[in-house]
Each structure stands twice: as structure tokens, then as C-alpha cells.
Amino acid sequence: MKLIWHPHCLEYGAPGHPESPERLVCAHAFLSDPQLGHEFVPAEPITEKELLLVHTPRHIEDVKKLRFYDADSPRYPGIFEYAALSAGAAVQAMKLQGFALMRPPGHHASRERVAGFCYFNNTAIAVRASGKKTLLVDIDGHHGDGTQAVFLGDPQVIYISLHSFPNYPGTGLRSEQNCYNYPLPFNCGDAVYLKTLDEALASIDLTGIEQLAISAGFDTYYKDPLASLGLTPEGYDRIGERLGGLGLPVFGVLEGGYHAEDLGKNIHAFLSGLSRRDKK
Ligand SMILES: [Zn+2]
Numbered sequence: 001m002k003l004i005w006h007p008h009c010l011e012y013g014a015p016g017h018p019e020s021p022e023r024l025v026c027a028h029a030f031l032s033d034p035q036l037g038h039e040f041v042p043a044e045p046i047t048e049k050e051l052l053l054v055h056t057p058r059h060i061e062d063v064k065k066l067r068f069y070d071a072d073s074p075r076y077p078g079i080f081e082y083a084a085l086s087a088g089a090a091v092q093a094m095k096l097q098g099f100a101l102m103r104p105p106g107h108h109a110s111r112e113r114v115a116g117f118c119y120f121n122n123t124a125i126a127v128r129a130s131g132k133k134t135l136l137v138d139i140d141g142h143h144g145d146g147t148q149a150v151f152l153g154d155p156q157v158i159y160i161s162l163h164s165f166p167n168y169p170g171t172g173l174r175s176e177q178n179c180y181n182y183p184l185p186f187n188c189g190d191a192v193y194l195k196t197l198d199e200a201l202a203s204i205d206l207t208g209i210e211q212l213a214i215s216a217g218f219d220t221y222y223k224d225p226l227a228s229l230g231l232t233p234e235g236y237d238r239i240g241e242r243l244g245g246l247g248l249p250v251f252g253v254l255e256g257g258y259h260a261e262d263l264g265k266n267i268h269a270f271l272s273g274l275s276r277r278d279k280k
Contacts, residue, residue: 001032001271002098004089006043007148009102012076018226019117019255022260024103030264031101038271043089043102045081046125050091053128054121054150059112062258083119089131090173093251094213100126101271105255107144108169109213115146116169123215123253124150127157132210139239140217140255141227143172147215148179158209158259160200163194164220164227180204187228190235196241212248214274216256218257218266226258233262233269240273250274 005028010021030039041225047057051060062068063083066075076082082104086192089100090137106123107117136151138144138161148171151157158178165173172181180203182196220229220237231239244250257263 001038001095001275002041003038003101004043004092004096004098005040005101006085008088009082009084012079012082014076017074018258019105019256020260023257023263024101026260027101027264027267031268032101036268041092041096041098043100044083046088046091047189050125050129051084051087051120052100054111054124056112058236063114063119070114071083072116073114073119079119087120087122090126090152090191090253093132093253097214097249097251099252099254099267101254101267103254103271105217107138107140107255108142108146110146110149111164113146114143117256118146121146121150123147123213124249126253127213130211133208134158134211134213135212135246136215137204137243138163138215138255139220140215141219141224141229142168142217142256143181143197145169145216145228148172149157150186153177158204160194161203162200164229165225178277182272184229187222187230187251189240189274190232191229193229193231193235193243194238197239199248201242204248209248212243212250214243214250214252215255216252216267216270217255219257221257221266222258224261226256230248235264236266236270237273241276242275244276
């Protein structure tokens with residue numbers, strides 16, 4: 001699969017912060033093994049026009065000038081450039097039907113708010129930039145409150161999120177309009193997760209859906225410190241297979257996943273499952 005990547009994403013961070021450069025150092029090293037068959041495409045920064053598809057001019061200026069406060073999202077020098085590159089990678093992933101292997105993540109960022117390690121909502125921007133009717137499935141261990149806030153009531157998007165509850169950000173207990181939320185107990189395991197995903201996918205009407213976008217977080221991993229749902233690499237393979245089985249053009253964007261050492265393995269398992277239909 002095409003992995004949209006740029007080493008600039010390793011240049012910022014704070015000691016002890018779980019959203020660390022180490023995550024992507026490890027994932028990139030693992031996924032670079034030529035035997036895995038991935039192709040790397042250099043990420044390019046997003047345009048201001050594309051940022052405006054989701055975010056307000058004030059929010060963009062605030063990120064540029066470090067005028068924001070969120071306990072989880074540090075005011076890193078140059079974070080605008082890093083966040084713009086991560087968002088640009090998501091748009092490229094959409095165009096190439098690939099996977100954006102970048103940081104910072106995006107699904108907690110709303111139109112005018114930085115939150116939970118997220119500055120711009122990468123996946124939401126890519127969906128808007130496509131102009132296509134989209135099924136957006138968020139498999140990160142946290143509810144994508146920012147993504148839901150962007151798309152609530154939007155007839156162009158169906159949003160499905162499976163996430164741990166109770167947990168940060170405290171939303172996603174119930175479904176609302178076009179946003180279907182599946183809160184799950186900590187460490188529920190592969191079987192419960194897959195059954196829930198199957199139910200979620202079976203319950204929606206795919207008529208008119210032109211593409212599948214995946215907010216792909218791996219903090220559901222059983223060793224993850226932040227949002228474990230007890231999932232294993234085999235579980236990620238099955239999740240990928242289920243989503244790939246929908247037969248839609250698909251792209252993915254990395255969200256969370258804080259067990260740095262195994263992140264690459266989990267991403268690869270997911271992408272293998274996702275692309276299996278192509279090999280049949
Ligand atoms: Zn998360």
C-alpha cells in the first residue's frame with residue numbers, strides 16, 4: 001500500500017508525552033521492510049484553502065501563532081507546519097487510496113478547537129476535499145468528538161466510531177443523527193469488537209456511498225496505556241478485512257496508538273486485511 005510519510009513529523013515532541021516521535025520512528029522502521037511491500041510517498045503540506053474546508057480562519061491563525069490552550073496539546077514551536085504536513089498527507093492518502101503515516105493525529109480537533117494531541121482534523125479535511133459521499137469509520141480507541149462535531153447532520157457523511165467508554169473525551173455514549181457511536185468496555189477483546197463492528201456496518205445504508213475513510217488509531221491494542229480494548233494484531237487484520245470487504249475505494253489516516261514498539265506491526269496487520277480483497 002502507498003504510505004504517505006515525511007520525516008519532519010519526527011521533529012517535535014515533549015519528554016514523557018505519549019504522542020511521541022518514537023511512535024513514528026518505530027512504525028516507519030517496521031513498515032520500511034521491503035518484504036512487506038509498502039511504497040512510501042513523500043507528504044506535502046496542505047493548502048490554506050483546504051484547511052478552510054473544515055477550520056475557521058481564526059483557528060488557523062491561532063495554531064500559527066500558538067494562541068490556544070489545551071492541557072494535552074502542547075504549544076510546540078512550528079506546530080502549524082507539522083500539523084499542515086499531517087493534514088496534507090491525509091489529502092494525499094485520499095487521492096491515492098493510501099494510508100497517511102504521520103503525526104500529529106486529528107480526530108479530536110473541531111472547527112475551532114485544538115484538543116487531545118490534535119491541531120487540525122486531518123481525516124475530516126481529506127473527506128471534505130474529496131467532495132464525495134463518505135462512510136467514515138473511526139477505529140481509534142477514543143471517540144472522535146472533533147470529527148463528530150464537524151460532520152453532525154451532514155448528509156454527505158456517515159460517521160461510525162467504536163471506542164472505549166468511559167474514557168477521554170467523555171462523548172460518544174449515544175448515536176446522534178448521522179453519527180453512530182459504539183462505546184465499549186476496556187479490554188473487551190477482538191471477538192466483542194468484531195461483533196460490534198459487524199453490527200455497526202450491517203445497520204447502515206451504503207446506497208450512494210462513494211468512498212470509505214478510516215480514522216485508524218491503534219490505541220485499542222492490548223498493550224496500549226491509554227485506551228486498550230484488548231485488541232491483537234490478528235484483530236487488526238480482521239478489522240481491515242471487514243472494512244475492505246465493503247468493496248469501496250478506501251483511504252486511511254493514522255490517529256492514536258501509543259505502544260510505539262508494536263505500532264508498525266499493528267498498522268501492517270490492519271493494512272494486510274484491508275487490501276486482501278485486491279489479492280483475491
Ligand atoms: Zn485515541
